[in-house]
Amino acid sequence: MKILIVTQYFFPENFRINIVSTYLSRQGHEITILTGLPNYPNGKFYKGFDIWSFKFRSTINDIKVIRVPIIPRFKSTSTALFVNYISFIFSACFFAPFFLRKEKYDAIFTYAPSPILQSLVGIFLKAIGYSNTLVTWIQDLWPEALFLTSHIKNQLIITIAGKVVNFIYSKNDFLLISSQDFRRPVQDRCKDKSIFYLPNPGLFDPHQPGSPEVSKIPPELLQLLEKVCFKVVYTGNIGAAQSLETVLEAAKILINNENIKFIIIGDGSKKDELRKLNAKFNLNNFFIFDSLPETDMEFINKMSSALLVTLNDNQLLNQTVPAKLQGYLSSKRPIIGAVGGVASSIITMAKCGFVSSPGDPTLLAHNIEKLSKLTQLELDEFGSNGYKYYVENFNPNLIAKQLSDILKNNSILIGD
Incomplete structure (x- = not known):
């Protein structure tokens, strides 16, 4: 399959999408990553990855990586984080058509740790014709995560955030959840959607053991x-x-x-x-x-x-x-x-x-x-x-195979 993965975070940032995309590629899928310039968690661009380095295209382990300019997290205040999240959404929607050009994908797959708002990028790219299939892998429950971590109590904000999440779920063809306990609250927001459980993998394939690589331990x-x-x-x-x-x-x-x-x-x-x-x-x-x-x-x-x-x-x-x-x-x-x-x-x-x-x-x-x-x-x-x-x-090879099967089977069902 030809899969476009939308994720604000990617290598050298440490997120599980790194290992999932690697194993999908090893299994023969053609993977393209649409991501931002790395700055998590310290709020500073990694060396060699600032806006002026012009490293917007690269290949990592046979995976095509497209990076769009974003505003970094800085000191991770609420305002800085909001600007960081929004900058990725607007930048990805603006630059992706120039980088992707006339590509067509079997599926657009959004990796959605907080905030789930980055799924809006996938919705936009599907709407302008890059794929007929859109799926989001939910890592946190929204808007619940927003209220529990930021102490927001304003009822208007709660209502608006809930409607945005409902919209995002409705525009996906199906959804993946990283915890079985997410099923009921997600289903309550999109009763007509298929929901599949896909846990986060570990980092290591037990069937391909190797000597641990040690690089920077003080x-x-x-x-x-x-x-x-x-x-x-x-x-x-x-x-x-x-x-x-x-x-x-x-x-x-x-x-x-x-x-x-x-x-x-x-x-x-x-x-x-x-x-x-x-x-x-x-x-x-x-x-x-x-x-x-x-x-x-x-x-x-x-x-x-x-x-x-x-x-x-x-x-x-x-x-x-x-x-x-x-x-x-x-x-x-x-x-x-x-x-x-x-x-x-x-x-x-x-x-x-x-x-x-x-x-x-x-x-x-x-x-x-x-x-x-x-x-x-x-x-x-x-x-x-x-x-x-x-x-x-949690074997990563097993998780990637499960994801591959879900995408193949459900892409066929919706006529991709």
């Missing part, structure tokens, strides 16, 4: 990872939704246990605040490092004793599967969760670790200490259980 982190102790590692976004202050409180509780070390790796809006809290309490068991490339994650995960996933307790987050969870499962390491809902259920079903309620540092500390006292054989069993669940549910 010496201080490498030394800590090689230390003989029980290393609890968190990787990913450090934002309001992740509730990492709960982890810091758990570290305070375990301060006298010299065997347990907490390692936080990532970036986000709450990182500076977390560092200030760490300095305030002068914790010698809690370490924070900058984010690293995806290529380093496999090595870091495998060097850990246990991997940590945390989220705040609210209805939307309980319906969401954190993308890091798939990578954790593939690493054959025990998982400690301070989560509810779907993520908690996965850890429990996979029998790969311990789970506590979100926002409960006492129980989190208890579970970490309990895990640290298990034998290596017991820890390995948790890791093996998680890996088995990963192979059966």
Whole structure:
């Protein structure tokens, strides 16, 4: 198939669409990516990718990449983020016809992490004839995500946002959801649409093992990872939704246990605040490092004793599967969760670790200490259980094949 993928984020930014597009290409599909200039998460264009570099066309692993100029996120304030999102929509709609010219695609596939507004680009491109088939892969529920993360209570804004989402859903030929718990709220907004479940994949194909590539791990982190102790590692976004202050409180509780070390790796809006809290309490068991490339994650995960996933307790987050969870499962390491809902259920079903309620540092500390006292054989069993669940549910080659089958079957049904 010839597929146009619309996504505001793409390599070198770390999003799951990178791995999905790679595996689609490996399976013989002709993939074109329409994306923006990379600036996530720090709000600065990556080196060599600013507007004046004129890197608007490139090829990555046989994938054609078309980049349109956008306004960066800067410091990720609400206004800056809104301008960033809108700039991609208008820029993509304006420049895409010049770059794509007379191309015709079997399907336009929109990857839609927050905000789902970028699906408007796919709607526009379908309307002017680039494909008869449009599908959006929903990563977050909108407008619910907007209200839960920005504290917007204005009823007029809520109503308008809801109508925009209804319009977007109605213009898609069918929809994909990344969590089974999204099905009912999405179906309530588009009762006549087919909805398919497609989970986010992990980063690694278990049937194509390779040596982890290590590129930019700082010496201080490498030394800590090689230390003989029980290393609890968190990787990913450090934002309001992740509730990492709960982890810091758990570290305070375990301060006298010299065997347990907490390692936080990532970036986000709450990182500076977390560092200030760490300095305030002068914790010698809690370490924070900058984010690293995806290529380093496999090595870091495998060097850990246990991997940590945390989220705040609210209805939307309980319906969401954190993308890091798939990578954790593939690493054959025990998982400690301070989560509810779907993520908690996965850890429990996979029998790969311990789970506590979100926002409960006492129980989190208890579970970490309990895990640290298990034998290596017991820890390995948790890791093996998680890996088995990963192979059966989140293998990227399997996910790409499922997506390919969905697109083929449903494109035929609507007459593409």
